[in-house]
Amino acid sequence: MNSSFLTLNWMDLLKGLLVAVIGAILTAVYQALQAGTLTFTWAFFQPILLTGLAAGIAYLIKNFLTNSQGFPLKTEK
Numbered sequence: 001m002n003s004s005f006l007t008l009n010w011m012d013l014l015k016g017l018l019v020a021v022i023g024a025i026l027t028a029v030y031q032a033l034q035a036g037t038l039t040f041t042w043a044f045f046q047p048i049l050l051t052g053l054a055a056g057i058a059y060l061i062k063n064f065l066t067n068s069q070g071f072p073l074k075t076e077k
Contacts, residue, residue: 024052
């Protein structure tokens with residue numbers, strides 16, 4: 001079930017977490033390919049974590065501003 005306009009449900013949060021994890025994994029792969037190596041330093045992982053967090057928050061904002069029919073910025077009929 002989709003959440004209504006200006007609300008979130010547990011599925012939205014779980015899907016947001018999934019988007020954050022996928023975003024972080026893709027960022028890690030991209031950075032490893034760009035650098036040519038995988039290093040375990042904070043300088044390497046900081047942008048990965050921030051990109052994953054931003055992706056998850058963006059997904060939650062999108063769901064928060066979308067009604068149950070999938071229309072953005074429209075209230076329920």
